[in-house]
Amino acid sequence: MGITIREPAEGDFFSWLALYEDYATYYERALTDQGALLVWSWLTDAARAERGLVAVDDDGALIGLVHYHEVPRPLDGDHALHIDDLFVLEEHREQGFGRALIEAVATVGAEFGTPLVQWLAKQDDPDARSFYDEIADASTVVVYRLRSAQQAPASPASADAPSVEPVQTGDEAVEATDDGATPDDSPADDASADAPATDAPDADASASDASGDNPEDNPVDSSAGSPAAESSTTEA
Structure with missing residues (x-):
């Protein structure tokens, strides 16, 4: 069986x-x-960074696909191609299609002066990693993803701060700390009023896989590569 790798055409959408x-x-x-249509619009728009190839x-x-994009490497003064998604149908794996897709990406990179090709792989996908x-x-690089504000642990300052509860004294409410002292009895009260507030970091934890990634995850052929990454890739 021959292996043909080409760019996706308009008539390929449903396949x-x-x-x-x-x-x-x-x-x-x-x-x-909506997500599928968005990705397809990226692949068919030359102005977009995301590119794609298909195996036929x-x-x-x-029977297979690979999505990739160019990423800068400032310290090296160059660029690399990052594979976000790599997938080959299970019945066509271990026949060289995954390898052919990765090599095709490398060929594209070499033509444009970006010979380095990289991708993410799931640690618990032994077939792909093999x-x-x-x-x-x-x-040896480890990928970190910043927690969202909801997931972030409480800051040490907020964790150690005494709780404050309102106490009614006649018609007037005053605040007392855990040890029963009122604000007028606590010398630290004025200082705490001037202290800057500490907010938990806010970040989007979402990409590829790749890939990706999806950043987050990809399937692979035992003869080819794995989302996008932070998708992983899956070859077939």
Whole structure:
């Protein structure tokens, strides 16, 4: 069986969608119609950074896909291509399609002076990682994602601060600290009023996989690469 790798065409949408839905299912991710249309618009718009390639069998059917984009590497003064999503249908894995998709991305990079190709892989996907180990070197870099404000632990200052409860004295309410002292009895009260407030960090924890990533997750062929990453990729 021959291996053909090409850019997706307008008429490929529904075939590509079926592949991408299988990819999302593999990683137990929900893919909405709106999300799929958005990704497809990226792939078919030359002004967008996200690019894509598809693997085609002898009958012209789409059996695999790869999505990637260019990323800067400031300290090295160059760029790399980051694979966000990599997927090959299960029945076509271990036939070289995954490898061909990754190599096609590398070819694109070489043509534009960005020969380095990188991607994320799930630690608990031994089949994919076994394949990747055949063609690439694992990095020692660990990916961190900032917690959202709801997930962030309380700051030490707020955790140690005494609780304050209102106490009614006749018709007037005053505030007392845990030890029963009123604000007038506490010398630290004035200082605390001038202290700056401490807010928990607010961040979007969402990407690719890739990939990705999805940042967060991708399926792989044992002969090819894995979302986007922070999607992972899955080869077939």
